[in-house]
Amino acid sequence: MHHKVIAHQMCAVQMLGWLNKITNYSDGLRRILCNTVVPKEDCDLLGRVLLADSTLWKVARAHTHKLFMNTMLMDPVGKRAFAIHFTKHYSQLQTDFVEDDHEHQCLSE
Numbered sequence: 001m002h003h004k005v006i007a008h009q010m011c012a013v014q015m016l017g018w019l020n021k022i023t024n025y026s027d028g029l030r031r032i033l034c035n036t037v038v039p040k041e042d043c044d045l046l047g048r049v050l051l052a053d054s055t056l057w058k059v060a061r062a063h064t065h066k067l068f069m070n071t072m073l074m075d076p077v078g079k080r081a082f083a084i085h086f087t088k089h090y091s092q093l094q095t096d097f098v099e100d101d102h103e104h105q106c107l108s109e
Helices: 005-027 027-037 045-055 056-072 077-086 092-098
Strands: none
Touching: 005 027, 005 056, 027 045, 027 077, 045 077, 045 092, 056 092, 077 092
């Protein structure tokens, strides 16, 4: 894998870890992130992230799940939006999970 790709992966993992840590302390940031991810008419960021989950490497997947738990699932509006989108995309998520080999070529921890 090219060293620039690995550098981007490391940066993304660090940023996700930082966001997870900060959202534990900042209710305002938690709500901002939740409102950013909650689907609007023209943008379905939550749906895209859910469907891209199986393509992420293990560490990024874990940090993304933790970020959802720290933001979306701590807010009543976010929890409802997450539940709606999860059930909307459930069949594709289940198919992706079954077909996933769970071992991606990835950044070493």
